[in-house]
Amino acid sequence: MPAQRIIALDAMGGDHGPEVVIPGADIALVRHPQLEFRFFGNEAQIAPVLQRFPKLAARSKVVHTDVVVKSDDKPSQALRRGRGSSMWLALEAVQKGEADVCVSAGNTGALMAMAKLVLRPIADIERPAIAALWPTVTSECIVLDVGANIGASARQLCEYALMGAAMSRALFHIEKPSVGLLNVGVEEIKGVDEVRQAHAWLKEIKDLPIDYRGFVEGNQIGMGAVDVVVVEGFAGNIALKTAEGTARQIAEYIKAAMKRTWLSRIGAFLAQGGFRVLKEKMDPRRANGGTFLGLNGIAIKSHGGTDALGFASAIELGYDMAESGLLARLTADLISFHGKLEAAVGK
Amino acid sequence: MPAQRIIALDAMGGDHGPEVVIPGADIALVRHPQLEFRFFGNEAQIAPVLQRFPKLAARSKVVHTDVVVKSDDKPSQALRRGRGSSMWLALEAVQKGEADVCVSAGNTGALMAMAKLVLRPIADIERPAIAALWPTVTSECIVLDVGANIGASARQLCEYALMGAAMSRALFHIEKPSVGLLNVGVEEIKGVDEVRQAHAWLKEIKDLPIDYRGFVEGNQIGMGAVDVVVVEGFAGNIALKTAEGTARQIAEYIKAAMKRTWLSRIGAFLAQGGFRVLKEKMDPRRANGGTFLGLNGIAIKSHGGTDALGFASAIELGYDMAESGLLARLTADLISFHGKLEAAVGK
Numbered sequence: 222m223p224a225q226r227i228i229a230l231d232a233m234g235g236d237h238g239p240e241v242v243i244p245g246a247d248i249a250l251v252r253h254p255q256l257e258f259r260f261f262g263n264e265a266q267i268a269p270v271l272q273r274f275p276k277l278a279a280r281s282k283v284v285h286t287d288v289v290v291k292s293d294d295k296p297s298q299a300l301r302r303g304r305g306s307s308m309w310l311a312l313e314a315v316q317k318g319e320a321d322v323c324v325s326a327g328n329t330g331a332l333m334a335m336a337k338l339v340l341r342p343i344a345d346i347e348r349p350a351i352a353a354l355w356p357t358v359t360s361e362c363i364v365l366d367v368g369a370n371i372g373a374s375a376r377q378l379c380e381y382a383l384m385g386a387a388m389s390r391a392l393f394h395i396e397k398p399s400v401g402l403l404n405v406g407v408e409e410i411k412g413v414d415e416v417r418q419a420h421a422w423l424k425e426i427k428d429l430p431i432d433y434r435g436f437v438e439g440n441q442i443g444m445g446a447v448d449v450v451v452v453e454g455f456a457g458n459i460a461l462k463t464a465e466g467t468a469r470q471i472a473e474y475i476k477a478a479m480k481r482t483w484l485s486r487i488g489a490f491l492a493q494g495g496f497r498v499l500k501e502k503m504d505p506r507r508a509n510g511g512t513f514l515g516l517n518g519i520a521i522k523s524h525g526g527t528d529a530l531g532f533a534s535a536i537e538l539g540y541d542m543a544e545s546g547l548l549a550r551l552t553a554d555l556i557s558f559h560g561k562l563e564a565a566v567g568k
Numbered sequence: 569m570p571a572q573r574i575i576a577l578d579a580m581g582g583d584h585g586p587e588v589v590i591p592g593a594d595i596a597l598v599r600h601p602q603l604e605f606r607f608f609g610n611e612a613q614i615a616p617v618l619q620r621f622p623k624l625a626a627r628s629k630v631v632h633t634d635v636v637v638k639s640d641d642k643p644s645q646a647l648r649r650g651r652g653s654s655m656w657l658a659l660e661a662v663q664k665g666e667a668d669v670c671v672s673a674g675n676t677g678a679l680m681a682m683a684k685l686v687l688r689p690i691a692d693i694e695r696p697a698i699a700a701l702w703p704t705v706t707s708e709c710i711v712l713d714v715g716a717n718i719g720a721s722a723r724q725l726c727e728y729a730l731m732g733a734a735m736s737r738a739l740f741h742i743e744k745p746s747v748g749l750l751n752v753g754v755e756e757i758k759g760v761d762e763v764r765q766a767h768a769w770l771k772e773i774k775d776l777p778i779d780y781r782g783f784v785e786g787n788q789i790g791m792g793a794v795d796v797v798v799v800e801g802f803a804g805n806i807a808l809k810t811a812e813g814t815a816r817q818i819a820e821y822i823k824a825a826m827k828r829t830w831l832s833r834i835g836a837f838l839a840q841g842g843f844r845v846l847k848e849k850m851d852p853r854r855a856n857g858g859t860f861l862g863l864n865g866i867a868i869k870s871h872g873g874t875d876a877l878g879f880a881s882a883i884e885l886g887y888d889m890a891e892s893g894l895l896a897r898l899t900a901d902l903i904s905f906h907g908k909l910e911a912a913v914g915k
Contacts, residue, residue: 356817357817358817358820358821368752371752371760372760403806405715405718405801405802405805405806413718413719413802438806438809439805439806439807439808439809439810439811439812439813440809440810440812440813440816441813442810442813443810443813443814443816443817444813444816444817452806454752455752455760455803456802456803456806456807458752458786459750459752459785459786459799459803459806459807460786460803460806460807460810461786462785462786462787463786463787463789463790463807463810463811463814464786464810464811464813464814465786465787466786466787466788466789466790466791466811467790467810467811467814467815467818468814468818469787469790469791470703470704470705470790470791471814471815471818473705474705474846474849475822475846478842478843478845478846478849479839479842480842481841481842481845482841482842484838484839484841485838485839485841485842486839487835487838487839488834488835488836488837488838488839488840488842489835489839489842490835491831491832491834491835491838492826492831492832492833492834492835492836492839493835494828494829494831494832495825495826495827495828495829495832495835495836496825498825498828499821499822499825502821502825
């Protein structure tokens with residue numbers, strides 16, 4: 222029987238607050254009846270929504286706070302004003318061991334800044350990263366960093382490689398995940414200095430728990446070329462958003478193309494089973510949830526604009542991560558890597 | 569009647585050399601019978617292919633050279649060894665006024681380095697850029713830089729904005745194109761310093777020939793949010809490749825979904841007219857061709873792996889650019905911008 226897990230939820234985060242967070246938790250509870258929930262936020266807003274879900278209410282506690290991090294707060298403002306906020310308390314519940322995972326649909330920058338302060342980075346890493354699940358033609362891969370930081374040193378890129386591999390191992394049970402560095406060309410001559418240096422280290426350093434495959438380009442991500450794609454956060458975020466936009470754009474094309482003639486309309490009607498599968502495949506809610514990697518605790522960022530189904534996906538992602546025992550293994554991997562890196566650069 | 573235009577072609581560039589370049593030229597000639605061609609490269613390889621296209625042969629000249637830039641040459645090697653190569657001679661034909669445009673499917677870095685040396689940057693700009701045509705739900709937009717340079721200063725990003733706008737004006741006859749800066753968030757607080765500084769200048773400096781719309785995110789490109797999207801070349805190249813990959817991935821999904829049941833198969837058969845339109849919409853060959861902007865002459869980079877139809881698109885793009893009188897206007901725009909920028913920063 223799966224272990225009981227407690228999920229800490231920032232009930233005020235995202236565009237819709239409790240109206241999405243609570244129904245989302247209810248969907249996750251149907252799928253995983255052993256879950257328990259802690260809702261952090263304004264009780265006057267949470268209680269009436271929670272009332273509508275009696276089974277969920279029976280497995281939940283509400284912790285009241287008036288303090289809320291706004292969606293346009295800068296990280297520094299959030300740190301100053303946000304202590305005791307719904308976001309802060311949800312993270313703190315994980316730090317204190319009162320919850321296994323925290324999920325918030327609030328402001329990414331604020332969540333990252335608070336998570337670093339509350340949960341603290343593991344194993345002396347320079348920066349945590351946000352990892353996204355990316356659907357591929359074969360299954361799914363992990364792409365990181367998709368926006369925690371702008372820019373990344375060679376050492377950070379290597380750390381991302383190990384963090385992404387740990388997540389791949391945790392979620393997909395791949396013992397030695399294949400890893401690629403995202404670059405603008407497959408020839409070794411191309412790319413920025415940091416990417417080139419990371420490439421050299423990942424090739425040279427022996428016995429890392431990854432199968433390093435060298436550079437990959439943007440068009441190889443969705444083809445499932447590797448299990449883990451490593452990139453600094455500016456380009457990574459742009460790649461993720463661009464892929465989402467392209468999927469939406471093609472969905473528009475499909476709709477328009479199938480309405481062109483009566484014959485296409487009839488054909489599309491007969492093929493609606495196929496289109497339903499296609500729609501599910503392309504549903505961005507299935508892969509909702511960015512995982513913060515490199516912290517002493519599991520924190521998941523949901524899209525701010527998602528609905529209950531999307532929020533449930535983010536909760537389930539957190540649950541899977543908590544089940545996997547990722548943190549202990551990742552910490553060991555990173556400590557080992559840092560030792561090998563120091564030996565390699567002759568420190 | 570449209571003017572006669574002479575197209576200089578690097579016959580040896582790309583994965584297939586004359587076997588794609590010459591049939592590509594033939595397709596372009598059918599569509600624009602007033603074109604003339606100059607093929608630069610190994611005559612012994614060009615002549616037998618050209619023989620198969622008598623109409624094209626009648627409007628072509630072949631200029632022999634043994635020197636070829638290899639696809640894995642570094643730009644510096646290409647500059648040392650590549651003088652007199654098919655790529656070099658094609659660019660030189662434009663510089664000497666013997667051709668209106670140069671098209672090559674060769675090594676991007678080598679082509680950029682040579683183009684800078686042979687054609688020279690206009691109006692004291694710091695770096696030329698490569699612009700891509702990007703299909704959107706409404707029509708097409710222009711994205712630059714998609715890989716000429718890694719990184720870009722604020723001034724360069726502003727120059728890209730003006731260059732992209734000039735191309736939009738030339739191809740789509742939009743007098744004051746809308747321009748967005750690609751960033752990782754729409755709030756002004758986000759993004760890198762260079763992007764933020766460019767944003768401030770584009771907002772402050774009056775009477776630029778663009779309609780500046782602020783930051784855009786990756787998911788807005790394909791939605792047609794703006795006519796011109798400005799980004800530094802590393803992230804721009806990754807965005808372009810990622811969009812291509814996502815389109816290919818979804819095409820795979822569609823194929824699989826329509827084969828699932830007999831009913832979907834029948835439906836897909838009846839809707840094949842719609843699927844044909846969809847396939848055309850998603851055909852990457854339609855938008856083949858990166859335009860080098862910011863040089864005293866028009867140079868187009870075709871995908872190295874494209875076929876004759878894709879190469880023909882690149883030729884036609886070059887033809888449209890030559891027809892538009894873009895260079896004179898762009899030079900004036902850039903000189904005017906530099907003056908205003910100097911006034912703005914108080915030099």
